[in-house]
Amino acid sequence: MTQFKIDILEGLKANQKRLSSKYFYDAHGDELFQQIMHMDEYYLTQKEHEIFENHKDKILKTISDGEPFRIIELGAGDGLKTKVLLKHFLESGADFTYTPVDISGNVLAILEKSLKEELPNLNIEAYEGDYFDALAEISESPEKDVVFFLGSNVGNFSHEGAVSFLTNLRNALKPSDLLFMGVDLKKDPSLILSAYNDAQGITREFNLNLLDRINRELNGNFDRNQFLHYPYYNPHTGECRSYLISRVRQEVTMAGEAISFRPWEAIFMEISKKYDDMQLDLLARESGFELVKSFYDQESWFVDVVWGSLG
Numbered sequence: 001m002t003q004f005k006i007d008i009l010e011g012l013k014a015n016q017k018r019l020s021s022k023y024f025y026d027a028h029g030d031e032l033f034q035q036i037m038h039m040d041e042y043y044l045t046q047k048e049h050e051i052f053e054n055h056k057d058k059i060l061k062t063i064s065d066g067e068p069f070r071i072i073e074l075g076a077g078d079g080l081k082t083k084v085l086l087k088h089f090l091e092s093g094a095d096f097t098y099t100p101v102d103i104s105g106n107v108l109a110i111l112e113k114s115l116k117e118e119l120p121n122l123n124i125e126a127y128e129g130d131y132f133d134a135l136a137e138i139s140e141s142p143e144k145d146v147v148f149f150l151g152s153n154v155g156n157f158s159h160e161g162a163v164s165f166l167t168n169l170r171n172a173l174k175p176s177d178l179l180f181m182g183v184d185l186k187k188d189p190s191l192i193l194s195a196y197n198d199a200q201g202i203t204r205e206f207n208l209n210l211l212d213r214i215n216r217e218l219n220g221n222f223d224r225n226q227f228l229h230y231p232y233y234n235p236h237t238g239e240c241r242s243y244l245i246s247r248v249r250q251e252v253t254m255a256g257e258a259i260s261f262r263p264w265e266a267i268f269m270e271i272s273k274k275y276d277d278m279q280l281d282l283l284a285r286e287s288g289f290e291l292v293k294s295f296y297d298q299e300s301w302f303v304d305v306v307w308g309s310l311g
């Protein structure tokens, strides 16, 4: 049985139904996410892009004193923003290699192709898989590793999940290695909610695409019209959570198994957690990191932090 099938059935048989957002990214999901990154409402991409454009030289000087290093990027996607840094690092004569990691082989192939065209001198070694496995499997390097975790991917974990993930990451690093992480910050809740509930309905489509993917890959019969897309933001926890809610009582089959839905029963799809500086400090300490430097956009909507191992 594939991991996809195991996880989908386990999530839909749970008391509180859930699907993992890592499964959003099949080929159509990758396309939809690229559209999301270009939406006016999805400020995250614009802000992180602004940070990279304005601070690319300081970022390079913070992560390297001129020694060779390896960038491992977890959940690289199409590398839209990362390319700003990679280009600048190459032009500055930095000695580095680039290992993008992504669960979507499709997006990695797109990234590799575009990098070969746009940055032919870049030394790339891509890894397809879950970032939980990547760090264990990527060969140890005598060089300094700088792990990139951009786009506020860390927000896809609850606080406890993030502490556990980052602690494992820290344990896999050498003392001089660094983490370079993009984090979305608390702000006007209506701005946050719009990023996950845009006027054109692209984020809605992005969520519903996972039902279509289950239909395609597990021979399912979800009727997407019977599900309502419902994101909401809790300003206290900083969690924006997206749900798909069954409008009716219904039974859906997939992989030969039947799953029943009560009217208005929800499937939890994705968490996109927002931080403030205090919560981010706590996250660093609880996972064994300390702050080296922070880079903000002009409105302080987003931050990219450089963290090193504590002590």
Ligand SMILES: C[S@@+](CC[C@H](N)C(=O)[O-])C[C@H]1O[C@@H](n2cnc3c(N)ncnc32)[C@H](O)[C@@H]1O
Pocket: 021, 022, 025, 033, 074, 075, 076, 077, 078, 079, 080, 081, 101, 102, 103, 104, 107, 129, 130, 131, 132, 149, 150, 151, 152, 153
């Ligand atoms: C929200 S996108 C962000 C892409 C990029 N980091 C950016 O800032 O634009 C998340 C990316 O992480 C990948 N991803 C999500 N969960 C993953 C996991 N558990 N392991 C590896 N890749 C994952 C997805 O395929 C997708 O390309």
